[in-house]
Amino acid sequence: MNFEVEQKHRVDDLDRLVARLAERGAMLGSPQAQVDQYFAHPARDFARTDEALRIRAVGDASFVTYKGPKVDANTKTRRELELPLAPEDADGRQFAELLAALGFTLVATVRKTRRPFVLASGRYHVHGALDDVAQLGTFVELELAADETGLDEARQAIAALATDLQLGPSERRSYLELLLA
Amino acid sequence: MNFEVEQKHRVDDLDRLVARLAERGAMLGSPQAQVDQYFAHPARDFARTDEALRIRAVGDASFVTYKGPKVDANTKTRRELELPLAPEDADGRQFAELLAALGFTLVATVRKTRRPFVLASGRYHVHGALDDVAQLGTFVELELAADETGLDEARQAIAALATDLQLGPSERRSYLELLLA
Numbered sequence: 486m487n488f489e490v491e492q493k494h495r496v497d498d499l500d501r502l503v504a505r506l507a508e509r510g511a512m513l514g515s516p517q518a519q520v521d522q523y524f525a526h527p528a529r530d531f532a533r534t535d536e537a538l539r540i541r542a543v544g545d546a547s548f549v550t551y552k553g554p555k556v557d558a559n560t561k562t563r564r565e566l567e568l569p570l571a572p573e574d575a576d577g578r579q580f581a582e583l584l585a586a587l588g589f590t591l592v593a594t595v596r597k598t599r600r601p602f603v604l605a606s607g608r609y610h611v612h613g614a615l616d617d618v619a620q621l622g623t624f625v626e627l628e629l630a631a632d633e634t635g636l637d638e639a640r641q642a643i644a645a646l647a648t649d650l651q652l653g654p655s656e657r658r659s660y661l662e663l664l665l666a
Numbered sequence: 667m668n669f670e671v672e673q674k675h676r677v678d679d680l681d682r683l684v685a686r687l688a689e690r691g692a693m694l695g696s697p698q699a700q701v702d703q704y705f706a707h708p709a710r711d712f713a714r715t716d717e718a719l720r721i722r723a724v725g726d727a728s729f730v731t732y733k734g735p736k737v738d739a740n741t742k743t744r745r746e747l748e749l750p751l752a753p754e755d756a757d758g759r760q761f762a763e764l765l766a767a768l769g770f771t772l773v774a775t776v777r778k779t780r781r782p783f784v785l786a787s788g789r790y791h792v793h794g795a796l797d798d799v800a801q802l803g804t805f806v807e808l809e810l811a812a813d814e815t816g817l818d819e820a821r822q823a824i825a826a827l828a829t830d831l832q833l834g835p836s837e838r839r840s841y842l843e844l845l846l847a
Binding site: 579 | 709751
């Protein structure tokens with residue numbers, strides 16, 4: 486089973502962080518609009534079970550993502566399933582209709598502009614994102630995929646990178662939680 | 667609104683039926699393997715609400731189908747949503763995993779080989795299928811689309827065709843219901 490080790494930090498000084506990323510040789514990708522529709526389960530309270538189900542529209546494609554409960558408090562490690570929707574359902578409307586028929590309800594929509602980057606840290610390539618989130622502000626996310634045996638090392642790599650980039654305390658709440666708070 | 671008028675009959679003598687279809691000028695399509703996985707809802711008893719959720723694999727593509735409750739007892743008219751799965755999930759495995767994570771459980775798998783045909787009956791073209799269903803045997807389905815004003819006539823056309831083909835009494839239960847019975 487594969488895990489995602491992930492940390493998120495609020496960015497107070499974007500220019501300084503962008504400069505630091507450049508110094509470290511990070512390649513900033515072009516900005517990408519992402520619209521995430523989050524759904525409530527008909528029988529489970531996802532806020533309580535710490536799960537999430539969303540449809541993400543990016544450019545002219547959509548994906549469905551399920552996130553399982555966090556298995557580690559520090560790194561937000563979770564089980565994650567992501568599947569692309571068919572080209573015939575590029576905007577996710579048919580899938581949203583299916584969810585509605587099955588009793589799922591739309592909770593909130595998170596709109597953001599994301600600039601992805603990749604950064605070498607030791608023997609890892611950490612995937613990062615600079616997110617400008619509507620109503621919430623700017624955040625940076627750092628992410629590493631790891632299998633069970635590599636989890637601790639991955640966590641350490643992420644933490645070291647956060648220190649190196651002089652990021653503040655990590656934000657454990659999701660954008661959805663921040664938006665609903 | 668469009669309705670589907672549909673009747674299903676058990677076939678005791680396949681050779682005789684195939685001969686009768688040929689006499690009537692029916693074009694039998696090539697056999698197609700269909701594997702239908704039916705799922706139970708985490709909070710609703712689909713058997714009681716008369717809904718269904720399935721993943722159908724046909725050839726190298728898969729579809730998700732939701733069937734709402736029957737709105738008419740005679741014609742089995744229902745709301746139906748069908749969406750194709752992405753080519754990356756051609757066997758439906760990822761979608762099945764998503765359903766499992768959301769608390770849906772696999773109820774049964776219906777495996778059949780279907781040979782479709784089209785048959786003229788009066789001014790209608792009836793769509794039919796010869797189904798060889800694992801564990802259940804052979805059935806023939808007759809189907810006509812009709813709007814509200816044409817419903818009675820469509821029913822009569824289907825019934826007349828069933829008589830003409832010397833089919834026995836109609837089977838109202840779905841393959842899933844027959845398999846679970």
